[in-house]
Amino acid sequence: MISCANLSKEKDKKEITKVETKKEINNDVVTNNKIIMGANQTENYLPLLNGKRVGIVANQTSVIFKNNIKNSYTHLVDSLKSLQVNIKKVFSPEHGFRGRVDAGELVKDGIDTKTNLPIVSLYGKNKKPTKEQLSDLDLVIFDIQDVGVRFYTYISTLHYVMEACAEQGISVLILDRPNPNGHYIDGPTLKTENKSFLGMHPIPLVHGMTIGEYAQMINGEKWLKNNAQCDIHIISIKNYTHNTYYSLPIRPSPNLPNDQAIKLYPSLGLFEGTNINAGRGTEFQFQRYGAPFLDKKVLSFNYTPIANFGAQHPKHKNVVCYGEDLKDEQLYGVMTLKWIIKAYKNTTDKSLFFNTANFTKHAGTNDLQKQIESGLSENDIKATWSNDLKAFKKTRSKYLIYN
Numbered sequence: 001m002i003s004c005a006n007l008s009k010e011k012d013k014k015e016i017t018k019v020e021t022k023k024e025i026n027n028d029v030v031t032n033n034k035i036i037m038g039a040n041q042t043e044n045y046l047p048l049l050n051g052k053r054v055g056i057v058a059n060q061t062s063v064i065f066k067n068n069i070k071n072s073y074t075h076l077v078d079s080l081k082s083l084q085v086n087i088k089k090v091f092s093p094e095h096g097f098r099g100r101v102d103a104g105e106l107v108k109d110g111i112d113t114k115t116n117l118p119i120v121s122l123y124g125k126n127k128k129p130t131k132e133q134l135s136d137l138d139l140v141i142f143d144i145q146d147v148g149v150r151f152y153t154y155i156s157t158l159h160y161v162m163e164a165c166a167e168q169g170i171s172v173l174i175l176d177r178p179n180p181n182g183h184y185i186d187g188p189t190l191k192t193e194n195k196s197f198l199g200m201h202p203i204p205l206v207h208g209m210t211i212g213e214y215a216q217m218i219n220g221e222k223w224l225k226n227n228a229q230c231d232i233h234i235i236s237i238k239n240y241t242h243n244t245y246y247s248l249p250i251r252p253s254p255n256l257p258n259d260q261a262i263k264l265y266p267s268l269g270l271f272e273g274t275n276i277n278a279g280r281g282t283e284f285q286f287q288r289y290g291a292p293f294l295d296k297k298v299l300s301f302n303y304t305p306i307a308n309f310g311a312q313h314p315k316h317k318n319v320v321c322y323g324e325d326l327k328d329e330q331l332y333g334v335m336t337l338k339w340i341i342k343a344y345k346n347t348t349d350k351s352l353f354f355n356t357a358n359f360t361k362h363a364g365t366n367d368l369q370k371q372i373e374s375g376l377s378e379n380d381i382k383a384t385w386s387n388d389l390k391a392f393k394k395t396r397s398k399y400l401i402y403n
Contacts, residue, residue: 038175038235052138057091061145093157094123095253128160134168141173145252148181151198162230171231176212178246184333189388190364198361206266216399241403254310255285266335273359281305281314290323295346301325337378
């Protein structure tokens with residue numbers, strides 16, 4: 001394995017101290033305008049692409065910023081093609097290459113109309129690249145913005161890309177990006193019997209790692225099939241620590257439209273395993289929740305989900321839902337169960353609440369549903385995660401690139 005966290009931690013510390021911060025959050029998380037993405041460091045990886053037949057795992061977030069300005073960028077594929085890199089194909093994850101496909105909807109193979117490159121879906125017939133799909137490649141670039149939540153499927157795509165490339169002796173170049181939820185670790189740890197594409201590894205719901213760090217963990221913990229090791233090369237982020245606040249300039253998927261949605265996603269994402277609508281079909285995805293069977297005397301806020309971008313078939317489409325509006329909720333550094341517990345308590349017919357199989361996949365354990373149904377408090381439930389979180393933090397520390 002080649003693991004290139006290019007700057008030593010001591011050098012990182014010196015550079016980071018020079019950065020002026022403009023905003024503090026909870027005295028722990030700071031905003032940093034000097035972040036330089038892996039993708040922007042072309043001088044560090046273009047030499048690795050010389051003479052190579054290249055595949056790229058990418059979506060709408062795979063961009064190179066111009067002059068480090070967030071709202072000015074070119075797509076990685078377009079940029080590398082203009083630099084005469086021999087790109088053979090693009091691999092597309094969930095939501096598609098341009099990020100417009102609904103959650104869970106199959107992504108089709110196709111041709112990118114701008115570059116005429118073949119697009120190979122990794123969320124359709126197969127989630128793992130096939131031997132044939134890799135047969136004309138020497139190297140695969142992985143550059144996708146993650147949000148640090150176990151059931152956000154891009155880390156599962158990472159696993160399968162690494163596994164397939166390891167089997168074929170192909171290197172993977174990872175262009176690292178910040179994790180907007182990278183400043184904390186929380187939630188239940190997945191039990192291996194509940195492994196699915198919504199969670200493939202025994203990690204907490206919020207893992208606190210970048211894609212590059214997570215790739216090192218996949219290799220180091222020998223999670224690939226047959227304990228395989230993938231040859232990875234990581235272009236690390238400059239001027240970044242896990243306490244650096246990062247506002248995403250491009251929505252990472254259709255239903256994460258802004259910073260508030262991304263912050264609340266670890267908590268409200270659990271509603272995906274229930275019959276509660278978590279704002280899909282509105283302009284406030286993962287910033288509200290509701291259902292027609294919640295007690296409107298207690299949860300009087302209401303809205304009506306309709307078909308829209310990213311949610312053609314939202315839960316309770318065209319039906320009035322009662323719940324809570326959380327767009328102004330202040331929440332940093334934790335995931336909370338208070339909303340799912342409150343919703344369950346105020347469900348008029350408890351049999352309507354859970355979609356058990358799907359909830360277990362999201363939670364990673366069947367314990368959480370039982371705990372909520374039995375009336376345990378949030379503190380009591382979180383206490384049962386404590387030992388697993390301590391063990392994970394110890395394991396995680398071996399793979400960190402950033403402080």
